[in-house]
Amino acid sequence: MKIALVSTPWPLFNRPSIQLATLKAYLREHLPGAQVHAHHFYLSIAAGLGYGLYTEISESTRLSEIPYAALLFPELGEEMERLWRRATRGTKEAGDMALSQVRRALERESLRALESVAWDGFDLVGLSICLGQLTSSLYFIREIKRLAPGSRVVVGGSSCAGELGRSLMTAFPAIDHVIFGEGERPMLHLAREAASGKSVPSPFPGLLSPGDPVSPQGSSQVEDPDTLPMPDFDDYFSTLQSLPHEKAFHPRIPMEMSRGCWWRGADPDGERGCAFCNLNLQWSGYRHKSPARVAGELEILSEKYGTLSFSFMDNLLPAQGLGETCRLIRELDRDFRLFAEIRATTPRRTLLAMRRAGIRHVQVGIEALSTGLLRKLRKGTSTIANLEIMKHCETPEAPDLSANLILEFPSSDEKDVAQTLRNLDFALPFRPLKPVSFWLGFESPVWRHPARFGIRRTGNHPLYRHLFPGPVLGRLTLMTQGYHGGRRRQRRLWQPVREKTAKWDKEYRRLHQSPGSEPILSYVDGRDFLLIRHRRPGRFHMTHRLRGTSREIYLFCGTRRTLDRILSRFPGLGEERLLPFVRMMVEKRLMFREGSRVLSLAVRSR
């Protein structure tokens, strides 16, 4: 049994594919004697194309599907050329190149990669198709079938879940099987059936083959992720070693602690989890590895591949056992450079434990600075909680924070925008959020219940009209959806927020341009007094002094507190003294108040 696993452009080139690595290890464990080759074609193509250009394309969901669509459907060339020119405005390298140039370079590099493999020697060829990889995968499938017409092609990954995968098989008959959901068990079944000589496998949950019923078949998952073998990244590293010396770099290894999302849980009706999210289409429910397994895996992979840079690919880190996981990683006593995604409700003590373990950078699910809008988004957080994590991540003891601010969410209104504009004033001392326009994901709760969000009609995003000929597109259901319902109004509404975030970004950079700059809003403690320093761009810095109980209240509200809690902590105080103090501190933007909860905004500077 010989199996080829393939990943095509446009994943980040400096990271091996976790999908290929876990599947390869699993198949080799369960099919002794099988040869499994993982082809990270995106790496050799990135090296051939130039890492700068590759990165620009791979980081833009608007750009990434265009070049291979131009190779697949040259008859749409002129239209795509126009689209390319529009989409590359403001880019450094892509904007200097015509699509035809990029297309030729890609074709050359892709054919070189494809022709380096004897495709007719494989019993199965599996492609992992995730975001941005649709047209490149379709191009590779076409070429693999041209080079070896008898190849049996199976596709899986987040872009193939449910209806998406079924429609792909209908529109592209070169695809022989589709795996919905997790790949391990259906792929193993398919390989075993192929090994026993069956050209049509017996039905199996999560596997769609020609002639199978059109109705969904469910999925088949690995119950306990601790039973998965260590991911095998050898093929990526041997491709990397084969590159010319000047193309060498130090890769970042992806790892999984969990699959699915505990915030969403099992959610067959789209009633739970964040309203905009469709990140969990290929998983049912939530599973996570034990702390000992995570730390053990990190240790083994670090030793084997001689690296300390890892990214946890989880939608969000497990809430359960995270402290223990951090403790075990810390005991490994290595200078890890780790990245992870977390919820905004993650408490400070966990952030500190994460940083001590080597998690230096986190993507946090902030998404909004209006509690009304956060409710519509079903984030399960609030503006004050969001500001609190932004503040904690401003200190060197916690990881650096990146986060998005979702604009133009359907059903957002003037009140949400006004709240956001007001609350942004309190967020200005912290790392700026990245404004991103809402996009409608197939099977997200908003897509499932459009009327609740004022959406009248949905369908494939209009961008795809430029990428696929009409008859092909007519058979496809695709990940990014378009919709009708107040889009122009939303763009107008959110324009002031867009402008304010751009200014925020500029000023924050200006205030942090010299290395080791102090936080914008910080305090130093003199034991019976507190000095709060507010750095302001182009103006004198302001200093405020708090003494006695005022100092103690400010320190006590370092994490958000209710007024009742403050009053019970300071029994002699009384509302008549507390409320004017809080009001004054809020007016000076030194504290934030939301309902009965209060948060001090300055971070300690030592």
Ligand code: SF4
């Ligand atoms: S956005 Fe993150 S937290 Fe929200 S449902 Fe999706 S995966 Fe879960």
